[in-house]
Structures are given as structure tokens and as C-alpha cells.
Amino acid sequence: MTTTNTMTTPTRTHADVREYYGDVLQSSADLKTGACCPAEAMPFALRRMLGDIHPEILARFYGCGSPLPPALEGRTVLDLGCGTGRDAYLLSRLVGPTGRVIGVDMTPEQLTVARRHRDWHAERYGFAASNVEFHEGLIEDLGAIGITDASIDVVVSNCVLNLAPDKARVFAEVFRVLKPGGELYFADVFADRRIPDALRRDPVLLGECLGGALYTEDFRRLMQQVGCADARTVSRAPIPLLDPAIEAAIGFVNFESITVRAFKLALEDRCEDFGQIATYRGTIPDAPHAFVLDDHHTFETGRPLRVCGNTFDMLAATRFGAHFELHGDKARHFGLFDCAPASPTSVPKAAGACC
Structure with missing residues (x-):
């Protein structure tokens, strides 16, 4: 652009x-x-x-x-x-x-x-x-x-x-x-x-x-x-x-x-499931125990977490990639990812996709 x-x-x-x-x-x-x-x-x-x-x-x-x-x-x-x-x-x-x-x-x-x-x-x-x-x-x-x-x-x-x-x-x-x-x-x-x-x-x-x-x-x-x-x-x-x-x-x-x-990523407008997994290494300064991506994605150190395709890309294709073990690709699609904010009222529609 x-x-x-x-x-x-x-x-x-x-x-x-x-x-x-x-x-x-x-x-x-x-x-x-x-x-x-x-x-x-x-x-x-x-x-x-x-x-x-x-x-x-x-x-x-x-x-x-x-x-x-x-x-x-x-x-x-x-x-x-x-x-x-x-x-x-x-x-x-x-x-x-x-x-x-x-x-x-x-x-x-x-x-x-x-x-x-x-x-x-x-x-x-x-x-x-x-x-x-x-x-x-x-x-x-x-x-x-x-x-x-x-x-x-x-x-x-x-x-x-x-x-x-x-x-x-x-x-x-x-x-x-x-x-x-x-x-x-x-x-x-x-x-x-x-x-x-x-x-x-x-x-x-x-x-x-x-x-x-x-x-x-x-x-x-x-x-x-x-x-x-x-x-x-x-x-x-x-x-x-x-x-x-x-x-x-x-x-x-x-x-x-x-x-x-x-x-600045080519993301989808919905959360799609590709069977991908992300595990936080605990290596970001001042975040040894957990990394908070957003108000409904907290990655505990060492604990694998299933993520949608957008979340996976937010980790893999950004400066955060070195701090995660990332498994999976987008070769196989399983439909919409079943995730939502912790509370139906906790995230404004301005937040974009449902994940």
C-alpha cells in the first residue's frame, strides 16, 4: 500500500x-x-x-x-x-x-x-x-x-x-x-x-x-x-x-x-480450525510464566494450546515466533474454530473475528 x-x-x-x-x-x-x-x-x-x-x-x-x-x-x-x-x-x-x-x-x-x-x-x-x-x-x-x-x-x-x-x-x-x-x-x-x-x-x-x-x-x-x-x-x-x-x-x-x-497479516475474518497448536517457551522478558495475546488467549509456559489459524499466524509470522513452539499448517481444514471470549460482553465487535 x-x-x-x-x-x-x-x-x-x-x-x-x-x-x-x-x-x-x-x-x-x-x-x-x-x-x-x-x-x-x-x-x-x-x-x-x-x-x-x-x-x-x-x-x-x-x-x-x-x-x-x-x-x-x-x-x-x-x-x-x-x-x-x-x-x-x-x-x-x-x-x-x-x-x-x-x-x-x-x-x-x-x-x-x-x-x-x-x-x-x-x-x-x-x-x-x-x-x-x-x-x-x-x-x-x-x-x-x-x-x-x-x-x-x-x-x-x-x-x-x-x-x-x-x-x-x-x-x-x-x-x-x-x-x-x-x-x-x-x-x-x-x-x-x-x-x-x-x-x-x-x-x-x-x-x-x-x-x-x-x-x-x-x-x-x-x-x-x-x-x-x-x-x-x-x-x-x-x-x-x-x-x-x-x-x-x-x-x-x-x-x-x-x-x-x-x-499487518493476511488474516481471515473468522476463526478457522486447522488443528494447529502453540506452546509458549517462557522466553519473553518479564513474562516467564505466561504470555497474554489478548483478553481470551493466555499462553502458560510449556502448556500446549489449540489455536485457530489467525492466532497461529499472529504468533508464527510476527516477532513472537521465536518465543513459541508451533505445530501444524493449513493443509487440512476442520471448519470454524470453537472459541469465544470468556464472557459474551467482554469484547466489543470492534475486536474483529470471534476468536
Whole structure:
């Protein structure tokens, strides 16, 4: 897939978001809802790294989850809407000195904070030089800042995609720059219905990550458009509306923070059974006992697990392949794979296939 490198024209939405995150918000204490605050406990392995993040960066963090997947050493990771760089600097440590982290944001005030601490973090981590770079630009047009086709191993984003006015363009760009077998791993705000236009344009609701929240069914359709037939939900949690005025305006919508992973793979739109088996070796750092692929696939170390064809490919044809013993092929088909989420209501239809 290729796209032109013509710069996407900034919109009124871009201007409102830039003003909200550049001028209105001076710290996370200024937020009016729980939409842009972590909705789940950060894994201990990541939480203990926060002590090595500069305090100024921590004070201006507006994410909604912990969308930092494992097994990143030596990889090239792109952080969409990196803000002041908290996740980018966590990723810096996770990819190590041989890896590379690229942060993209459209708010100059936040990038100024992120950039002035590059050397501080490199020294803190014991790196000879910083492995992080920051670019000002729109996530709808990654080509404009020089990110080429199939050049990225993993794309992450933390409560930012809801702010983009052209989400279809964002997802198209993500799958353009991902390498085959690469992964999109992101946390964002999802809604159980489409937001009325008047509320979508409200600067406060937009800035609080509510006005532009993705309707789960529209997300599923966007994934289909970019060729991703099976995006998986990793975790989810309800979002509280803490401000009475915001509750009065948009309280009829149910919001959730959902962490999603999607691979650049040729997957089927249903879970098919080919008699395949996967066994986790226990070799991913900080996951010696089990690996969680999604909210209904936990692989215990050493325990064989029957998997559908899509799940098999998500392991075999990605960076996770070295960490699994994989048996079987697709020479013989046994029909639909008999698997489902742990609870009928635990995974939104946005998660794609049933497996």
C-alpha cells in the first residue's frame, strides 16, 4: 500500500486539539474526566521504570492505558501523538540501544518538553546516545515527516487516535509504514454509539478525548478497509465522567478505554480450525510464566494450546515466533474454530473475528 506525501491540511479540529494540549492543559491535574488517565494498572515491569522518567514529563502525561507491548528489543517503534514523551522514553528503554523510537506530535509546546530531556534519559539508561527522535507533524500524514513504507516494526498510540479528524487516513498510514508482520498496539477511548456532530466539535469534549471517541462498529469497518480482518482486544475498562457539565452534555454515551492489537497479516475474518497448536517457551522478558495475546488467549509456559489459524499466524509470522513452539499448517481444514471470549460482553465487535 502506498500513499502520497502531500501534507494533510490542518483542520479546525487540529487547531482546537493543539490549543487544548498546548495552552489549556498544563498538567494532568487540569483534566476534567477520567478519559485521559490510565484506566488499568500499569504492569509492574513498566511501573518500576517510571522512576527513570523525568518528572516534568510525568506531570504532563495524558494517556488512557499502557499500550506498550512486549518483545521490543532492537525494534523500530513509532509513537503516534507522543506528547511530552513519557511512552517514548519507556519505549527507549524497552527497545534498547540497538532499537529506535520515533515520536510524532502536532503540539510544539509538548515536543519542546520531550526534546529537552533526550540526553538526560540516554545518560540515565547508560546509552552512548539517545535512540529517540521527535517530529512535529500530523499522524494522518506520516510521509510528510519522512516515514517510508514498511519501515516500522511496531506502532503504538496512547489515547490519541480519537483526536484525529480523519481516522481512516490515520489507519491507512499506520498499515502503510508497518513491516509485514508488524503490529499496531494502542489504547484509546471507544463509544457504544456515534457521537452527534455538535458534540464532536465541542473543544472541551474533544480535548477530553470524548468528542472524537471511536464507535466500536466504525472501528471494525475502518480495520476492514485497511485489510485487517481480525483486530484483538487486549483489555478494557469503563471511563468515568467526573465533571457535572460534561456528564450533562454527553452522559448518554457509554465510554470505555480499550487496548487493541492488530497485525499487518493476511488474516481471515473468522476463526478457522486447522488443528494447529502453540506452546509458549517462557522466553519473553518479564513474562516467564505466561504470555497474554489478548483478553481470551493466555499462553502458560510449556502448556500446549489449540489455536485457530489467525492466532497461529499472529504468533508464527510476527516477532513472537521465536518465543513459541508451533505445530501444524493449513493443509487440512476442520471448519470454524470453537472459541469465544470468556464472557459474551467482554469484547466489543470492534475486536474483529470471534476468536
